[in-house]
């Protein structure tokens with residue numbers, strides 16, 4: 030499969046440096062805990078930020094006869110080396126306010142030392158250091174190419190951080206966590222490279238040799254140490270180290286190492302004898318070390334640990350995505366010159382390929398000569414009679430990477446024979462331009478070839494919808510093609526345990542419909558409009574039901590069919606029974622919180638998600654419900670719930686369309702009757718939600734089209750695109 034240059038680079042970099050990055054990440058996570066373990070020690074004085082050098086030196090002088098030096102580390106702990114009145118030499122952390130010792134010097138544990146050495150050089154000395162530095166740079170490039178991929182996906186800088194649609198666990202979290210840890214990872218990698226360059230002496234070194242004019246040093250005017258202006262005006266927090274004079278000789282002096290410079294100070298007069306500004310390299314070295322290791326900040330250490338743990342997840346999810354993409358290969362038995370059927374595929378992430386492959390294999394099995402290839406490989410097909418195009422859509426109706434050249438190739442390639450074509454679009458209602466590229470391809474094909482079947486669109490890789498299309502296609506072409514469902518649906522891994530807490534009796538309802546209420550064992554977030562996937566035979570066969578969340582439970586409305594796999598399975602349960610199923614997020618069909626008002630249109634069991642949404646309408650947003658059923662007897666199953674919502678004003682208005690009762694009505698008739706209201710709803714940014722049968726969806730959409738024309742509104746596709754018309758029909 031063709032992949033974009035950025036994805037290729039991202040992958041190639043990851044593959045080439047994977048082992049080093051893996052080892053560096055694991056050790057990096059461990060090492061992030063070292064600064065944390067230091068910082069939680071109680072050695073930082075409460076008034077550290079306000080105390081001056083003058084105060085600390087004077088208390089030290091009053092307490093100890095001799096002081097060798099004072100050092101302040103990244104944790105703001107003050108380490109002093111002194112000689113006590115008893116003549117003992119003592120080193121440890123002091124309270125800078127009263128010069129009392131509060132703890133002994135922290136030594137890095139042998140374990141952390143071992144891990145640090147491994148992290149820096151993998152025990153391979155200079156060679157190891159070189160590779161670790163190089164991999165740090167490669168990781169930087171991986172982060173950059175990853176950001177470019179996100180930018181291309183999101184289409185602009187402005188949308189870099191906007192919502193991502195969760196279509197696939199690995200892909201979703203790879204992007205979400207990638208964006209969150211991008212800045213820490215860039216910092217880790219740049220500082221890692223910097224530290225390596227420093228170790229290989231690639232950076233200029235700083236020179237701190239003072240030039241002191243010893244002939245000009247004077248002992249007068251002598252000042253008390255606490256009156257030295259330089260000590261009075263310097264906060265301890267600006268200091269790295271203070272070296273005390275070795276003796277009372279005037280040629281011995283204080284050396285004050287600050288964050289940006291080093292000063293030499295006359296021990297009698299407080300005069301600054303020499304000052305050397307540190308070069309920028311020294312500043313960057315310290316900054317790099319602190320940023321890379323987390324020294325001095327618990328918060329930054331935690332961020333580093335999390336970002337590094339994310340790298341491990343990126344390794345896993347990145348490879349899992351690649352394996353998934355590469356799993357489906359396009360294989361041909363016959364040469365393109367001899368094939369009657371040509372299947373052209375447009376796919377970015379590989380999920381359209383199994384659909385195309387299944388069709389291809391079935392045609393071969395039926396004894397037909399079929400050829401399969403990518404849309405970008407479109408060329409002349411000498412014997413072809415049927416072109417079948419299966420393509421996904423990306424971005425704002427753009428082609429997937431392996432289909433970018435197709436529309437151009439279509440213009441320039443002349444087929445030797447007259448062809449018939451069919452286009453199947455794979456897309457998602459969650460995006461504004463649903464299957465737009467497939468629709469564009471269909472339009473372009475119309476100018477050259479004869480349309481065999483109208484363009485068909487498939488939401489969210491629906492196997493059922495694909496089977497519907499193949500049925501119509503094979504019926505028309507008279508080739509027996511049976512879609513092997515097991516090749517398209519993988520056995521689920523992530524299932525939730527559910528318990529039946531309420532169930533109505535099928536026999537009580539004239540349409541053999543029942544309500545099933547389930548309690549999820551594990552706390553799992555879901556909302557009305559999400560889907561419940563059940564696996565009746567514990568195999569690849571999946572049946573989907575729209576969820577209504579009612580009082581925290583999953584409420585399904587199920588129509589029983591004698592031979593229905595899903596409905597028989599669910600109807601077989603009694604109170605207290607448990608089974609496993611999977612909850613699928615269906616973000617494209619959640620209650621629109623921002624809409625000024627909502628019109629729900631349902632028939633039959635399509636009411637299920639709406640019952641849950643109404644239950645959650647505690648803010649009493651104005652909701653109108655158009656509900657189609659057969660008879661007033663059918664309505665009894667839902668009556669008490671719906672009337673409860675009407676009473677509490679969670680539902681403002683109910684319009685029942687009973688097709689087999691006296692009024693012989695369908696929801697679309699009522700919509701036409703209320704066309705003024707429907708038009709005003711669309712005009713005023715209200716939202717229409719449809720759930721139920723595909724036949725009802727088609728009739729309702731036709732009616733809405735008429736209403737839009739009559740009231741001179743925008744085309745229906747505009748309202749679908751901006752989310753004012755939301756569909757969940759089956």
Ligand SMILES: Cc1cc2nc3c(=O)[nH]c(=O)nc-3n(C[C@H](O)[C@H](O)[C@H](O)COP(=O)(O)O)c2cc1C
Pocket residue numbers: 182196375376377378379380381382421422423424425426427429455456457458460461462463464465489490
């Ligand atoms: C970044 C991104 C953008 C998408 N944009 C659209 C879109 O504009 N219209 C649409 O109908 N589907 C869109 N989709 C959904 C895909 O077309 C759909 O999931 C398809 O089944 C993916 O097929 P593939 O795995 O073969 O590439 C988008 C998916 C992603 C990940």
